Amino acid sequence: MTASAASALRPRTVTEIVDAAFSLMRARYGAYVAVTMIIEVPILVLRAAVYADVHPTPASIAWIPLGIELLAVSLMASIAQGVCAAAMSADYLGQGFRLSRAIVRVRERVATLVAAVLLLWLAIIVGIVLLIIPGLYAAFRLDIVVCVAIVDERATGGMGAVRRAWELGRHQMQRVFLTLLFMGLILWIFLFALRAGMGVLAPSWPALRSLRAQELVIAASGCLYYPFIVAVQTVLYYDLRIRNEALDVEMMSAALGAPSPA
Numbered sequence: 459m460t461a462s463a464a465s466a467l468r469p470r471t472v473t474e475i476v477d478a479a480f481s482l483m484r485a486r487y488g489a490y491v492a493v494t495m496i497i498e499v500p501i502l503v504l505r506a507a508v509y510a511d512v513h514p515t516p517a518s519i520a521w522i523p524l525g526i527e528l529l530a531v532s533l534m535a536s537i538a539q540g541v542c543a544a545a546m547s548a549d550y551l552g553q554g555f556r557l558s559r560a561i562v563r564v565r566e567r568v569a570t571l572v573a574a575v576l577l578l579w580l581a582i583i584v585g586i587v588l589l590i591i592p593g594l595y596a597a598f599r600l601d602i603v604v605c606v607a608i609v610d611e612r613a614t615g616g617m618g619a620v621r622r623a624w625e626l627g628r629h630q631m632q633r634v635f636l637t638l639l640f641m642g643l644i645l646w647i648f649l650f651a652l653r654a655g656m657g658v659l660a661p662s663w664p665a666l667r668s669l670r671a672q673e674l675v676i677a678a679s680g681c682l683y684y685p686f687i688v689a690v691q692t693v694l695y696y697d698l699r700i701r702n703e704a705l706d707v708e709m710m711s712a713a714l715g716a717p718s719p720a
Contacts, residue, residue, distance in 0.1 A: 466552070467706040470697050472636045476644070479689035482546055486555055490542050490685035493557070497538035498681045501531050505677055509670055529579060535684070536575045540564040540608045542688040547609040550692060551709070567608050573616020574607040574623075581620070598635055599627040605688070605695045626698040633701075634694065641690045645683055652679055 470478060483490060504527070511523040544560035564571065578600050585593030600623050607619035627634055656675060660666040666675070699705040 467696065467700060467709055469700050469706075470693070472633065472640055475637050475693050475697055476640055476690060479641075479686065479693045482550055482693065483685045483689040485549065486545070487685060489555075489557055490545070490688075491681055493541050494538045494681040494684045497534055498678065501534050501680075502674060502678055504530060504534075506674060509673070513670075532579065533572060533575055535680075536571055536604050537564065537568070539604050539684065539688050540567070540571050542685055543605045543608050543692055546689055546692045547605070547696075550696065564608060570613065570616055570619055571604065571607045574603050574613075574619035575616075577616050577620045578603050595631075598638055599624055599631060601634070601638055602626065602691045602695045602698070605691045609692075609695070626695070626702060628702070630698055630701060634698075637690065637694055641687065644686075648683060649676065649679070652676065 508523060508527050512520055512527055514520055541557070541560050541564050544563040545555060545557055548559065549555045578596075581596040581600060582593045585591075585596045587593075600620060603619055603623040606613050606623045606626070607616070610619070610622055613619035613622040652675070653672070656666050656672055665671050696705065
């Protein structure tokens with residue numbers, strides 16, 4: 459890591475985290491969308507295939523098939539998110555952008571990644587059963603677990619990744635909550651505009667009149683905003699490490715060839 463790149467690492471406010479995430483995503487947006495699309499195609503096929511099982515009637519939801527679908531989609535999407543996280547992490551640290559290196563990294567850590575995602579879902583489900591609030595807390599505190607599973611050398615195995623993500627959130631939950639809330643607001647505006655656009659086009663485009671078609675369009679749009687989600691998680695991960703472990707000082711010391719402070 460160069461000294462100039464190390465000097466760019468610093469604690470950021472909530473708005474600065476999101477702004478840095480936009481910059482990080484925008485620099486290689488086409489590549490990140492392409493990676494996401496590779497995974498998004500089988501996800502769309504899966505969702506189209508099980509739609510009738512998840513929605514037996516237009517106004518009903520079968521919760522068990524829905525849960526299985528969400529778990530399968532989450533595992534598949536985590537592969538694309540992991541590749542993006544590895545590439546964005548290297549880019550953010552000034553190590554350059556090499557998609558092939560990111561793919562190799564995910565292949566080396568895929569067992570940790572899958573185990574971490576499964577444990578994340580288990581924590582959320584158990585938390586929701588325990589009066590919902592604990593599940594939401596677990597979802598927020600462990601939001602960076604995919605990034606941790608891929609880029610953090612201290613995370614050994616799925617449980618190690620979950621434990622590491624949990625530790626990084628200690629004493630920083632207000633910052634984590636506000637950052638993810640801000641990100642969620644941006645995503646809500648995007649999806650609201652997308653649904654409004656489909657509503658405008660539906661009268662002249664009959665294919666968009668069905669709920670099934672609209673849901674598939676919403677699902678397909680994920681390839682456009684998943685890179686933003688991963689970028690926020692990546693910048694947030696490094697911000698938490700800077701605040702909890704003085705990563706910026708460590709990186710600057712390494713870049714200057716000086717021993718990092720104990």
